[in-house]
Amino acid sequence: MALTPDLVEEKVQRYPEIQPLAHAEEEHLEMLPEMLAGGDYGWRDPEWIVQWYGRRFLGGMPNAERRALEDAYDDNDYEAVHAAIEAAVEADGPKEKCSHLTSLAGVDVPIASAFCQFLHPEEYVVVDERQWSTLREYGELDAAYPSPPTATDYERYLETYRAVAERCECSLWDLYRALWVLSADI
Template sequence: MDLGRRILEQKEVLYAETEDLYEDEVAQLESLPTAFKEGTWSQEDIEWIIEWKVGKAFEKPVLRYFRNNDDAVIRDNIERAVHESNIRTKVESLTSLSGVGVPVASAILLFINPDRFTVIDERAWRVLYETGYLTQELSDDPTVEEYLIYLGACWALSNEYDVSLRALDMALWAFDTEDTITSD
């Protein structure tokens, strides 16, 4: 299977058809960027993002760690991630919160600005690695540096195939491990 605009569009549709939280995700993508910009987001919004990213199997332990953060610290770090211009600083601000690793930080950034950020994920990384867009495998505990490399590759692909970052993200996630991938 070729990694090109046509297959990305097909995989995006597959994502929408198979992802259980797709409708909630679309609704959150419509409302949360404004809430972050205006400072009207809530801790419940952040917890929804965490649940969306980590899934049912891991949400309780991750949320337990996250809830150990002081509310003021959460607000300060999220606001810093919203308003800081440096991506590394944004990610580091988020990952300094208990329970937030780079993958969850990338998910929060997606909902802050879906036109600029995408979610690092082992499935999507594997597709980019197998097609030669990334030259190394993803570590077990993704780093800020890996996210920056991944984000750069996604920006390049988004431009190359003229698809939004969110469409690219959904398509990459929807690739089945049994798909044969080649770059065109």
């Protein structure tokens, strides 16, 4: 089976049925880019991105692992978070953005990619094993998910993601939602 515009459109429609966080995701995709770019946010706004990364798996990520990730992020002070986000907003390209964001405690490349997604949803999307493996299952990526992925891995993944989204005539977010649904069917 191939990823086609019709398949993506069909699966996007099913996304809210299987992802209870769908409404909250939409709200954050609308409000966070402007807030983060303008620097007008509180502690909880970027913290939500870190929480979202693990909680969207709805128990698929072990609770202890998710809590450790969130606790590590909480070791950052507000000024460091603000400086890293400001630098990421201004940076060009995924490697540069990830470099600034991974300077924060508890932020690895996958979580940095989540920040990128909420900073610039029209250009970036989160990387995780579920999305990567689904792209691989559909013949879009050759290699298995690198654990952990590097910024170079993320760059390669993002190039593939953008090409598939263009071919399927959809946004990166729509492709994300379609792949999420497809991964549940694999």
